[in-house]
Amino acid sequence: MLFNSLHFLVFFPIVIGLYYGLPPRWRNLLLLLASYYFYMSWRAAYAILLLATTLLDYYSGYRMSQLPTKRARRPWLYLSLASNLGTLFIFKYFNFFRDAALQLAEALHLPHAAVPAFGLLLPVGVSFYTFQSVGYIVDVYQGRLEAERNFGRFALFVAFFPQLVAGPIERGGHMLPQFRRRHKFDYARIVSGLRLMAWGLFKKVVVADRLALLVNPVFNNPRQHPEGPLLVLATLAFTFQIYGDFSGYTDLARGAARVLGFDFNLNFRQPYQSASVPEFWRRWHISLSSWFRDYLYIPLGGSRVAPLRAYGNLLAVFLISGLWHGANWTFLVWGGLHGLYLVLSTWARPAREWLAQRTGLAAHPGLRRGLGVGITFVLVAYAWIFFRANSLSDALFISRHLFSGWQLSGRAVGTLLLDFSQHYRPELAVAAFGVGLMLLVEYFGSRRSPQAWVMAQPFVLRWVGYLSLTLLILYLGIFNSTSFIYFQF
Known part of the structure; x- marks a missing residue:
C-alpha cells in the first residue's frame, strides 16, 4: 500500500x-x-x-x-x-x-x-x-x-x-x-499532521514524479542521449527528484504519525543548503547517518584513533552504507565517493582555512558559505549519477560524456534541450515550478519553523493556502501509484 x-x-x-x-x-x-x-x-x-x-x-x-x-x-x-x-x-x-x-x-x-x-x-x-x-x-x-x-x-x-x-x-x-x-x-495536532502530509504528497506527485518523466528516458538509455547538456539536465533533475521523493515520503510518514499522536525524528533538514559534505550528511537521511555513526563508526573507533585509521573507518562506513542501499556496484561506488569526499574534507581542513585567509574569504563568511554550498551541491549531484544509473557501465558512460557537446553555440544547446523536451514541455514547466516552490518554502523554513509561520497567519489566509496546495496536488500531480524510490531498499 x-x-x-x-x-x-x-x-x-x-x-x-x-x-x-x-x-x-x-x-x-x-x-x-x-x-x-x-x-x-x-x-x-x-x-x-x-x-x-x-x-x-x-x-x-x-x-x-x-x-x-x-x-x-x-x-x-x-x-x-x-x-x-x-x-x-x-x-x-x-x-x-x-x-x-x-x-x-x-x-x-x-x-x-x-x-x-x-x-x-x-x-x-x-x-x-x-x-x-x-x-x-x-x-x-x-x-x-x-x-x-x-x-x-x-x-x-x-x-x-x-x-x-x-x-x-x-x-x-x-x-x-x-x-x-x-x-x-487534538485538533491542532491533527491539522498539523495533515498539513505535513499534504506537503509531502506535493513533493512526491508534483515534484518527484514529474521529474521522473525527464530523468528516466536519459538514465534508462544513456547511449541514446550522449550529449552533455542532456546528461547534466537529467542529473540535476534526479538530484531534486530523489530529494522530493524521499523527503516527501518522510513528511507523509511524520504527518501520519502526528495525526495519531506520535512524533518521529526529523530526517531531512534542507540538505542542499549544506556548505560541505560532512554538513550534508548531518542534514540528509539523518536517521540512517546517525545510525551508522552510533552503531558502526563510533564502535570502530570513530575519530578518536590515528588519522589513517579514522579515514579507514569513514570509508568503511560509507562503503557499507552504499551496500545498504542496494546489492549493486553502483551503490558501492556511490558510498565510496561520499566516503572519499569526507576523508578529503577532513584531511584538507587546515589547507582550506589557510586558503580562506590568503584569499580574503575568511572576512566574507556569506560568500565563503555560498561557494561551499555550490561546490557541495556539484559533488553530491555527481555522486547521484552512480546512485541512479542502472549499471556501473551506464554510470561511467554518463560521467565520461558530461562535458561533451558543450562546444556547440548557446543557441544550439538550447535547441538540443528543447528538442529533447518537446514531449515533456508541460512536465518540465510543472517540475520547474514545483522545485522552485519547494526550495522557496524550505529556504524560509530553515530560518523559521514552517509550522510556526503558517499558524501565525490569519485563519482565512491559512485555509486559502491549504486549498491552493490541494488544488496544485489534484491538478498537477501524477496519480499512477508510482512507488517511492527508497521502497526498493
Whole structure:
C-alpha cells in the first residue's frame, strides 16, 4: 500500500476514526493490526519474516534484561545480530556476492563450484525495520535502554506502519515511551499532521514524479542521449527528484504519525543548503547517518584513533552504507565517493582555512558559505549519477560524456534541450515550478519553523493556502501509484 494510492486514502481515515473511537487500552492493538494489514497489502508472506524478526529480538532483549553483565548478554546479542544481518544477507546480498565471487574465480582461472542463485523476492522495507530492531538490541545490550516487556508494544515499535517500509529509522528510547502514553484527540495536532502530509504528497506527485518523466528516458538509455547538456539536465533533475521523493515520503510518514499522536525524528533538514559534505550528511537521511555513526563508526573507533585509521573507518562506513542501499556496484561506488569526499574534507581542513585567509574569504563568511554550498551541491549531484544509473557501465558512460557537446553555440544547446523536451514541455514547466516552490518554502523554513509561520497567519489566509496546495496536488500531480524510490531498499 502506497501513501499516494487510493487504497491508503481509504485505509488511513478508517484507522484514524477507529483509533480515536476506541478505548485507549485497545489502540495499540488496532495500530498493530493495521500495520500488519498495511504491510501484507504488498505480499502476505512478508509478514512471516517481519513477525520472526520481532519474536527473536523481543526474546533476545528480554533475556538480556535478566543478565547482569555484558559478557553474559553477549550470546543473545550475537544471536540477534546473526539472525537480522543473516536475513539481510540472504534476501539482499547473497546473489551479489555469489556473482562477484564467480567472476573473480573465472578471472583468476580458479576452480569453482556452480553455486545456484536464490530466486527470492526482496521484502519491502526489510533494511529499515532490520536496522531499527538491531538498534534496539544493541541499546539493550549496552544498558542504554530497558528491554520492553510488553510484546505487543515491541511488535508495534518494529511494525508501525507510517515508517515501516522507508523510515525514519527510529530508536527504542524515542518511540517505546510514546506507545505507553494515552493520546487524546487534538485538533491542532491533527491539522498539523495533515498539513505535513499534504506537503509531502506535493513533493512526491508534483515534484518527484514529474521529474521522473525527464530523468528516466536519459538514465534508462544513456547511449541514446550522449550529449552533455542532456546528461547534466537529467542529473540535476534526479538530484531534486530523489530529494522530493524521499523527503516527501518522510513528511507523509511524520504527518501520519502526528495525526495519531506520535512524533518521529526529523530526517531531512534542507540538505542542499549544506556548505560541505560532512554538513550534508548531518542534514540528509539523518536517521540512517546517525545510525551508522552510533552503531558502526563510533564502535570502530570513530575519530578518536590515528588519522589513517579514522579515514579507514569513514570509508568503511560509507562503503557499507552504499551496500545498504542496494546489492549493486553502483551503490558501492556511490558510498565510496561520499566516503572519499569526507576523508578529503577532513584531511584538507587546515589547507582550506589557510586558503580562506590568503584569499580574503575568511572576512566574507556569506560568500565563503555560498561557494561551499555550490561546490557541495556539484559533488553530491555527481555522486547521484552512480546512485541512479542502472549499471556501473551506464554510470561511467554518463560521467565520461558530461562535458561533451558543450562546444556547440548557446543557441544550439538550447535547441538540443528543447528538442529533447518537446514531449515533456508541460512536465518540465510543472517540475520547474514545483522545485522552485519547494526550495522557496524550505529556504524560509530553515530560518523559521514552517509550522510556526503558517499558524501565525490569519485563519482565512491559512485555509486559502491549504486549498491552493490541494488544488496544485489534484491538478498537477501524477496519480499512477508510482512507488517511492527508497521502497526498493
